[in-house]
Amino acid sequence: MKEGTNIVREDIDEETGAITTPIYQTTAYSFPQGEKYRYSRELNPTVLELGKKIATLEEAEMGIAFSSGMGAISTTLLTILKPGSSLLVTMDMFGRSLRFSSDFLRSWGVNVEVSKPGNENLLEIAKSGKWNAIFVESITNPLLRVVDLDSLSKISKEKGSVLIVDSTFATPVNQKPLEFGADIVVHSASKFISGHNDVIAGLAAGKADILSKVDLMRRTLGTSLEPSPAYLVIRGMKTLKVRMDVINKNAEIIAEFLSDHSKVNKVYYPGLKSHPDHEIAVKMLKGFGGVVSFEVKGGKDEAIKLMKSTKIIIPAQSLGGVNSLISHPVTMSHRTLTLDEKKTVGITDSLLRLSVGIEDVNDLIDDLDRSLNSLS
Numbered sequence: 517m518k519e520g521t522n523i524v525r526e527d528i529d530e531e532t533g534a535i536t537t538p539i540y541q542t543t544a545y546s547f548p549q550g551e552k553y554r555y556s557r558e559l560n561p562t563v564l565e566l567g568k569k570i571a572t573l574e575e576a577e578m579g580i581a582f583s584s585g586m587g588a589i590s591t592t593l594l595t596i597l598k599p600g601s602s603l604l605v606t607m608d609m610f611g612r613s614l615r616f617s618s619d620f621l622r623s624w625g626v627n628v629e630v631s632k633p634g635n636e637n638l639l640e641i642a643k644s645g646k647w648n649a650i651f652v653e654s655i656t657n658p659l660l661r662v663v664d665l666d667s668l669s670k671i672s673k674e675k676g677s678v679l680i681v682d683s684t685f686a687t688p689v690n691q692k693p694l695e696f697g698a699d700i701v702v703h704s705a706s707k708f709i710s711g712h713n714d715v716i717a718g719l720a721a722g723k724a725d726i727l728s729k730v731d732l733m734r735r736t737l738g739t740s741l742e743p744s745p746a747y748l749v750i751r752g753m754k755t756l757k758v759r760m761d762v763i764n765k766n767a768e769i770i771a772e773f774l775s776d777h778s779k780v781n782k783v784y785y786p787g788l789k790s791h792p793d794h795e796i797a798v799k800m801l802k803g804f805g806g807v808v809s810f811e812v813k814g815g816k817d818e819a820i821k822l823m824k825s826t827k828i829i830i831p832a833q834s835l836g837g838v839n840s841l842i843s844h845p846v847t848m849s850h851r852t853l854t855l856d857e858k859k860t861v862g863i864t865d866s867l868l869r870l871s872v873g874i875e876d877v878n879d880l881i882d883d884l885d886r887s888l889n890s891l892s
């Protein structure tokens with residue numbers, strides 16, 4: 517079956533014939549019927565269906581749903597690593613993922629190496645050490661560097677490490693990291709996958725032998741998802757393909773528009789030829805995604821002024837929904853990075869991150885043009 521069909525298909529409820537997944541809002545299951553299902557932190561039919569859906573979309577043996585993207589990430593890393601293990605991450609990743617790795621895991625006794633942005637740095641460090649796990653974002657946040665997963669997975673296999681890829685920005689529509697040799701793919705399903713800025717959830721998918729260990733850790737840590745948000749993610753997922761088709765197109769048009777604007781200094785979008793990873797992006801991605809980052813002329817004041825003056829685009833920290841959102845990484849998503857880390861990654865005071873939605877692209881361009889022109 518093709519992806520566009522798989523994405524909307526759900527198993528018909530055997531009991532009632534319901535054509536959408538019911539929300540099993542229960543903590544426990546009556547004994548003796550409850551052979552498979554006993555308690556919902558461990559297993560819940562609605563949540564289980566979501567796990568199956570991400571496994572289908574990522575073409576994985578097994579999928580699991582979590583209470584948040586950070587729940588998926590922390591549970592996965594805590595399964596694979598223990599004190600004395602070695603982990604390689606990159607500096608240009610979601611702030612909390614970096615903090616969890618470089619602060620918490622390090623204090624727990626894991627040897628954590630943090631690579632500077634860019635494939636050259638990453639591949640060189642990957643080759644030079646022995647890693648229990650390598651954890652990267654396939655498109656990084658917020659400067660949208662694209663990781664050469666083909667080369668990284670080859671090195672990871674040679675070293676016997678587990679390659680974990682956060683594919684939140686790419687989504688299974690634009691990239692399937694397991695196809696490129698990753699072992700586990702994780703998502704903040706709070707973003708494009710659910711797609712409506714109304715639910716916090718996380719997902720992981722991969723081979724059943726590793727994923728069943730991650731699942732045991734989920735049951736133990738209690739990073740399990742509730743059935744009602746699981747339903748919202750399943751519902752949102754059904755339109756992922758059509759949303760991403762529009763979002764990819766809108767973002768490409770907006771990236772071109774911003775590149776030509778006199779009030780814009782620099783645009784970061786993997787679909788632009790000027791992007792340092794454009795050639796890798798063409799090989800790795802079916803679409804370039806919905807996030808466009810750009811620097812306005814001026815500094816922090818101008819960036820914040822622009823963010824506050826858009827009328828259709830909403831100033832908010834998240835991304836990946838049907839509505840376009842704009843944020844200021846320095847004071848919002850990446851505020852926990854040290855000054856040095858921000859400098860090394862290239863997150864400047866004038867940088868804004870735009871998550872492009874499915875609105876009419878002409879309205880988005882008018883909104884940006886008017887707001888940019890209002891800057892002195």
Ligand SMILES: Cc1ncc(COP(=O)(O)O)c(C=O)c1O
Nearest residue numbers: 584585586610657684704706717
């Ligand atoms: C790339 C990436 N990974 C993980 C997360 C964490 O996900 P959540 O907010 O669902 O915990 C985020 C959140 O912004 C993110 O951007």
